[in-house]
Amino acid sequence: MKIIKLLLLILLFAAFSNTNAQNKRNSSANDGKSILKNTKAPLNASDTLGVWYPNNTFPLLLDSTIYAASAIIGDTIYVQKPEWTGNTSYASTNVIKYKINAQGGGSWINGHSMPKDRIAGSMTACNGKLYYIGGDSLVFASGGGRSTNTVFEYDPITGVWTTKAPMPIKRTAHGAVCWGDSVIYVIGGPYSNSTDSLNIYYYRPATNTWGTIHNSLPSGQGRRTFSIGIYQNKIIIAGGYNSNSSLKNVYIGTIGADATQITWTTAPVMPTLSGYRLARAGGTAINGYFFVVAGQYSSGYRSDSTMVYEFSSNTWLNSIDNKPNKGDNIYNAVVSRVEAGDTIQIYVPGVYGGSAIGGTRTFDVLKYPLPTTPGIITGLTDVCQGQSSVTYFVPLITNATSYLWTLPSGATGVSNTNSITVDYGLSAISGNITVKGHNYCGFGAKSSLAITVKNKPPTPLITLNFDVLHSNATTGNQWYYQNGLLVGEINQDYTVTANGNYFDIVTIDGCSSDTSNIITVTDVGINFIENNEIINVYPNPTHGMINIHCSQTISTAYIFEITNLQGNILFKTSILQENQQINLNTFAKGIYFIKIKNKTFYKTKKLIIN
Structure with a gap:
């Protein structure tokens, strides 16, 4: 059989030579040189989490290959493996498989051969079965005359391939994805004239029927040898070739409810090295992320980089370099799976390393571990309702690209970093603050901090009765005068000593109320007015000490007397200064009269000692 194939290859050499020559031209700039590193800094410098296993950690393929197509069912990777012989690739029925050992080791074995030889088709896992669609029947060449429309279904339970509609x-040179284990979409191709191939074809395995979405792709955006993936109801296509020119643009297709409509929107272009365009790269989507692996730049260089796109934010996160074996023509070969410990692993069987290397037996694996368990959250654990701008912090979590915080009910704050500022609302209640790291693999374990939220005291209401201020709060009062704290005045009642503004704030268990209503006092004590001179005697009532204050330097001396109800003079002095203090602690509690007089002035007012 191989002899017949080689004879046919000789007859078709002219058709194939153009493709092979193009591969040589594209690889001539770097054949035999060291791996090209992606020197473009990651979009988020701390996000470089992926690690490639060293060469030979995982088993080599049974033979060298190129244009492989892969899919995973259960714990097994299946690879349809075209032949690579004498620097030439050709179609094959070969299927090999590998039972996944996430840490490496094991071996590839031969699987059940397909019904017919194929190369450069797509293989998709859907509803527990494999579907190999299209491909060339002999060699993958620019003429495209041997392209096929065959569909082969493989049941891993019975080990039987079946030809379908x-x-x-x-x-x-197309791509295919499975949506909801019920519909397979075939996009792109053929090798030639792919620019205007805008139709998308969909296959329903349950009914073995095909349908067509006409002119689905945006005008001029047909392509071949591109990266493709699917997450939930979103198909992503990136890069590839279009009219013999490579691309770096990206489109997202949102699948409609009945699967017969796809709405396409642009996404940010790939953050490639030096802005080069990229084709023949592998693509796989998992856990809300899309990975573009290796490929060939428009400069001719072959890449060792993996770029990561996040569906939820519509952004490219970073680039991971140092794939052990650079190369291309893996656009249908890259697959992924979540392994034990929720670690994502990207599997890349085979690669085309350029004309000097050709097809290979390489099997590269990239791992993305989950974020580690966070350290201790620090910050206030006892807070009050209504307290704002309280900051909490956790040490940087290894392998985390973002952070998810949760807060007690009634508390608000937003952050995707390792710190968060929290406002506790008036309805906030006690609970836990938690944080956990997130990356392409998912969420790691969480750290928790218990928060006690104490009630905010009700706003006090104050009233004035004569010279006594009264708060309706029985405890926790603190009186203020003209915005200054009155030291030691913490009782429910306060006797005012001067005119001005008074208010109260209640503090219970470290939590303070809002400011009470403000009462403005204008007639504290006893005022005597004569020729624009105001003499104020306060407080009244008093516990024994009274103050005499004159509004200005007095022009003439005043006589100050205190009498009892019977008119007996109990105390007498002259008012000669602007401020004087008189001690009446020896006076019994009761009602007295103050008399102030001079040659032209005489007034009497009541004084209460309590």
């Missing part, structure tokens, strides 16, 4: 059109 053919595609409406022949295709190579």
Whole structure:
């Protein structure tokens, strides 16, 4: 059989030579040189989490290959493996498989061969079965005359391949994804004239039927040898070739409810090295992320980088360099799976390393571990309702690209970093603050901090009765005068000593109320007015000490007397200064009269000692 194939290859050499020559031209700039590193800094410098296992950690393929197509069912990777012989690739029925050992080791074994030889088709896992669609029947060449529309279904339980209903059109160099384990979409291709191939074809395995979404792709955005993936109801296509020019643009297709409509929107272009365009790279989507692996730049260089796109934020997060074996023509070969410990692993069987290397037996694996368990959250644990701008902090979490915080009910704050500022609302209640790291693999374990939220005291209401201020709060009062704290005045009642503004704030268990209503006092004590001179005697009532204050330097001396109800003079002095203090602690509690007089002035007012 191989002899017949080689004879046919000789007859078809002219058709193939253009493709092979193009591969040589594209690889001539770097064949035999060291791996090209992606020197572009990650978009988020702390996000470089992926680690490639060293060469030979995982088993080599049984033979060298190129244009492989891969899929995973359960714990097994299946690879449809075209032949690579004598610097030439050709179609094959070969299928090999590997039972995944997430840490490496194990071996590849031969699987059940496909019904017919194929190369450069797509293989998709859907509803527990494999579907190999299209491909070339002999060699993958620019003429495209041997493209096929065949569909082969493989049941891993029975080990049997079955020929299914053919595609409406022949295709190579396309991509395929399975949505909801019920619909397979075939996009892109063929090798030639792919620019205007805008139709998308969909296959329903349950009914073995095909349909066509006409002119689905945006105008001029047909392509071949591109990266493709699917997450939930979103298909992503990136890079590839279009009219013999490589691309770096990206489109997202949102699948409609009945699967017969796809709405396409642009996404940010790939953050490639030096802005080069990229084709023949592998693609796989998992856990809300899309990975573009290796490929060939428009400069001719082959890449060792993996770029990571996040669906939820519509952004490219970073680039991971140092794939052990750089190369391309893996656009349908890259697959992924979540392994034990919620670690994502990207599997890349085979690669085309350029004309000097050709097809290979390489099997590269990239791992993305979950974020580690966070350290201790620090910050206030006893807070009050209504307290704002309280900051909490956790040490940087290894492998985390973002952070998820949760707060007690009634508390608010937003952050995707290792610190968060929290406002506790008036309805906030006690609970836990938690944080956990997140990356492409998912969420890690969480750290928790118990928060006690204490009630905010009700706003006090104050009233004035004569010279006594009264708060309706029985405890926790603190009186203020003209915005200054009155030291030691913490009782429910306070006797005013001067005119001005008074208010109260209640503090219970470290939590303070809002400011009470403000009462403005204008007639504290006893005022005597004569020729624009105001003499104020306060407080009244008093516990024994009274103050005499004159509004200005007095022009003439005043006589100051205190009498009892019977008119007996009990105390007498002259008012000669602007401020004087008189001690009446020896006076019994009761009602007295103050008399102030001079040659032209005489007034009497009541004084209460309590």
